Amino acid sequence: MLWVSNIIDSKKVTDKDDDLKYVILCQKGNADAFEVLVERHQKKMLNIAFRMMGDYDEACDVAQEAFLAAYKSIKKFKAEAKFSTWLYRIVINYSKNRLKQIGGRKRREGVSLDDSGEVKTEGVLNQSADCDNPGKSLEMREREVQVQKCIASLDEDYREVLILRDIQGFSYEEIRDILKIPDGTVKSRLSRARNVLKDCLIKVIGDL
């Protein structure tokens, strides 16, 4: 019965999926239909990659690769879950793979592991800065860099849950579908991630 209800749930999910008709067009060979999907999801894809990677340029590369990979295997998409869920899983996996590559490269090049948490967000976060108040924007930028450092210090498994829930605002169900992990695991990882992040921020920023 549970199995049947899951299918019904997934049916409901896909019925509400606005992306589905464009996905079907893509599956029929209409590449232009993919542009709509890119337009809809590019920002979220890039932000997930950016928070995972902590580097804007790397995040752009990863998001592009993830989109291309999604297009290449779009025929494998069975509409069991929302297209966006499937797409975000791809970008998360690509981000984790890229992080492994970078980690391996840094180890080979003998770069200090203390620098691994450093993020290159300068210039990028200026986009959200308030031009009328340069002092405040500088303070905000500094704070954001510190926050990103703390996010980057989390283990990947905790980081991805925190990003999806607290930054991107996905529901527990969506996170479960994206990461393909049970609800309990999502919650426990999220709890752990929040507490570790809180301790990190207190350490870096001071009183919250």
Next chain:
Amino acid sequence: MKKCEEIENNLPFYLDNSLPDAEKQAVEKHLNSCARCTKALVELSNTQSVVSNLAEVEPPPWFKQKIMSMVREEAERKSFVQKWFYPLKIKIPVQIFATVFVAVLAVYIYRAGEEQIKAVMPSSAPAPVMEISKNQLPVQSREAPETFAINVKKEKIAAGKDKNDEKAVMYDVSSGVATPKAEELKKARLQENVRSGELDAAKSVKENIIPEAKADRYASAPAAKPKELSAGELRKEEKGNILETVRKSKKTKVAQSVISKTAVALHVADVDGAAEKVEKLLAKYGSKNIVRQMTEDKAVLTAELKIQNMKDLMMQLKAIGRTEEIILPAGDSDGNIVLVIEILNN
């Protein structure tokens, strides 16, 4: 009362309002009496607000275009592959056609190759035959003189007949087998061929006027027949002595049939003197197995000579008397020939 550590673990879910009622009440009860956990809850709430208020990054302006250019490139590549290999209604007929085409082509090439091999084989065949003739030359030259004496008269008679017969005679002379008259020879050949059922042999006899190269072609197997036939005819005419010749000719039939031969008639005033001179000349030009046969009014010299020395020898012979070449040597400049010089009285 629960410990602070347990409460702290539940605080994130308390903030999310995702705790079951019982646990939620327990947390609230604890928070009322624990300043540390209350502080932790505030910090946690602030952390969440900090994180959720993080600025979003914007994609660069070229972002979508770049993705789409990659996607379209992929689509073109995919469509090319699909065009040729999908769907099955195209793929299967194309594969069937290709398979049939390859099969037909293979058969055609195989057959064409076979014809070419057939065309090439006869021209390449004489090479080993020539080798055989070279190897067997000494055997032939040893046998030839024994039979030659018997042939002399017959040869002379045959020489007066038509050209074909004359050449037929010469063929037999050089192979060291006695030669009957032309008509009788033909009859005998026909009878023998019918008896043996070997048409190839008959053909080789009829065509024995052809040059050496062609004679060599028949030499490998059926060429032995003409000698047998000639010998059979001789049995009727000369019996006794010839029987021995026939037996010997059977032994050497293959070798005899494949050797190049040349007959020269030399008209001189003094047969004996000329025979001496010719013999010396033959020795001078490195001839082997020189055999002289003397009769009442003529002498016949048989020798094995290198073809390249043939021309010089002929010049020398012209100085001795009037020469008449009955059969010319083959065009092949290598190898030996059997030269028969008939010295006749003017």
